[in-house]
Amino acid sequence: MxxxxxxxxxxxxxxxxxxxxxxxxxxxxxxxxxxxxxxxxxxxxxxxxxxxxxxxxxxxxxxxxxxxxxxxxxxxxxxxTLSAEDTQQIVDWLKNRGLEFYLESNNGLFGSENFASRGVKTIQEYIAYKGKPGAKQATPATVFPDMIYGEPLYRDDVNKISFILDSYNDYLAAQENFPSLKVGTWGGVGETALFGDIALKDxxxxxxxxxxxxxxxxxxxxxxxxxxxxxxxxxxxxxxxxxxxxxxxxxxxxxxxxxxxxxxxxxxxxxxxxxxxx
CATH class of the missing domain: 3.40.50.1000 (HAD superfamily/HAD-like)
Structure with a gap:
């Protein structure tokens, strides 16, 4: 072969x-x-x-x-990577909308202030959606064991940003607010999606x-x-x-x-x- x-x-x-x-x-x-x-x-x-x-x-x-x-x-x-300006605008928009999120960088995963607590319910739903056992025991700490909290969130080394969807409208609003970027969803299909993400297009x-x-x-x-x-x-x-x-x-x-x-x-x-x- x-x-x-x-x-x-x-x-x-x-x-x-x-x-x-x-x-x-x-x-x-x-x-x-x-x-x-x-x-x-x-x-x-x-x-x-x-x-x-x-x-x-x-x-x-x-x-x-x-x-x-x-x-x-x-x-x-x-x-x-996203530009520092893009990252700052996204972080500010997510904070103003009251959405918890994390930045995905080769240098670390950087969580928003309340991601660890707000994320418990969503992570458990995500594990259950995948049909896996142990969903009720899952937390952001078990899924993202090295997540970093308390660090500055305005960065220039971010590949993409994932955020918890409080509703499908959060995804639609992100699309409208960031037309030059690629806005997607994961952890479910369509209106059942649990997370949104924002990254570079193409x-x-x-x-x-x-x-x-x-x-x-x-x-x-x-x-x-x-x-x-x-x-x-x-x-x-x-x-x-x-x-x-x-x-x-x-x-x-x-x-x-x-x-x-x-x-x-x-x-x-x-x-x-x-x-x-x-």
Whole structure:
């Protein structure tokens, strides 16, 4: 088999929504690399959320912020952030609207004053929405263990900003107030969404994959992508083979080339075997 480049989403693909990493997923990655394949994570997480137990796996590189940051073998290929002015305007708008939020930066996750308390209900709803056990025990501290509080929120190193939606109107208002930026939702579909986020326009996982492939001098025909959520659909659609996790949503399963088992049921390992990567 030709050497392949494998792109893995993190949440719901590599790890479950309690940040549990199956040991055989690590084994699959190492075996694939030993066979000459390269493995990159492609995630909405800023690098500050790529905790040591993930980075220590030893990936060939990392695409973060849903495509705003690209790193390959320790070299930064791309880093695009919101301007300090944009960040200040967003922070001020969220505060004036009474919404709690956190800034996603490669240097840390920075929470608003009351995110830890206000976020409990929303985090529990998010875990329950994913159909995972233990939702009632989840808190922002368990999902974001290294969240930083009390630091200045006017920054120039922010990839994107996520905020809790008190209602769907908060998302619509953000779209109206920041037309030059990309405003999205996550943790639910349409009016059931739990979070909004704000980032630069023209950033997505598929665009970042193309930028990385150009840097590596590789062809998209030699790629596989794994994901579980709507935000992963562009990269699954773009890569030669798109694999949806068994715990994934209906939309991504309908468009995927192959559906593997869930994270908890050894989905990555089984798919790596199926495609003879290991």
């Amino acid at each position: 030709n050497s392949k480049i494998i792109f893995l989403d993190v949440d719901g693909t590599l790890v479950d929504y309690h940040n549990h990493l199956p040991e055989n997923a690590v084994q699959a990655i190492h075996k694939a690399q030993k066979n000459g394949h390269q493995v990159y994570t492609v995630t909405g997480r800023a690098k500050a959320e790529m905790y040591s137990y993930i980075l220590d796996i030893g990936f060939d590189g990392y695409i973060g912020g849903n495509g705003s940051y690209i790193e390959s073998k320790g070299q930064v290929v791309k880093e695009k 950033i997505d996982k598929a665009v970042a994959i193309d930028e990385l492939l150009e840097f590596l001098g590789k062809d998209v025909q030699d790629t596989l992508a794994f994901g579980d959520a709507t935000v992963d659909i562009p990269m699954l659609n773009h890569c030669q083979i798109g694999v949806a996790m068994g715990n994934g949503g209906k939309e991504i399963k309908e468009m995927a080339d192959y559906i593997t088992a869930s994270v908890e049921d050894d989905g990555l390992y089984k798919a790596f075997e199926y495609f003879q990567l290991i």
